[in-house]
Amino acid sequence: MNSNKLSVRLKTVAKYVPNGARIADIGSDHAYLPCYLAKHQQIEFAIAGEVVEGPYQSAVRNVKAEGLTEMIKVRMGDGLEVIHAGEVDCITIAGMGGTLIANILDNGKEKLSTVNRLILQPNISAISIRKWLLENGWELINEEILEEDGKIYEILVAEKGDPKRPYDNTIDLQLLMGPFLLKKQDEVFKKKWLLELKNWQRINKQLEHAAQKRETIEKRRELEYKIKLVKEGLHLEETERS
Secondary structure, eight states: OOSSSOOHHHHHHHHTSOTTEEEEEETOTTTHHHHHHHHTTOEEEEEEEESSHHHHHHHHHHHHHTTOTTTEEEEEOSGGGGSOTTSOSEEEEEEEOHHHHHHHHHHTGGGGTTOOEEEEEESSOHHHHHHHHHHTTEEEEEEEEEEETTEEEEEEEEEESOTTTTOOTTHHHHHHHOHHHHHHOOHHHHHHHHHHHHHHHHHHHHHHTSOOOHHHHHHHHHHHHHHHHHHHHTTHHHHHHO
């Protein structure tokens, strides 16, 4: 992969970047995404943020090699530390855990006042991001799920708006599985949740035989609730009954 040929995952992230945006790509790794967007004249300006020395140096080299140093600034720092208030209007964060992404947004809240769009790609725990968006006035406007090289990824797009709009009275289910993805229910979505379901059922079975400490009982209760939600979401309850 390079900035000419992005992975399907990053190409899907790129698709949601508005034309003419000023973006910050946090955890930019090799700065492939900003370079790709700049070369396709999709953005006005980008900041590639990296907290680790190796990927930071790699991003610097790539931006220089592409002749894009005027358009893309590579900065070293933690999360949204790399941007100044008012500098960007779109933020992309891809390839991290959902909890970490939510923490990055939370720690840099004061930088988000001029940001109109967030494009977030968690590797795990998309629920952490959905909860954060809901609690912080961001409206989820779209979601995609895709499989690449045997891994399944979710992409969440949010703008400032009514954070409750995508949800109805089955909010626990929608936070877990994604309100837009639940409606579409494509093959990758079904595959992901059938795998999760199997895994949780296996763990739950193992815990049946564990010593019944309070933590075990609580863990089982949580697992059983999630299993119930996923079965509901995939309409497995009906098929089991019929």
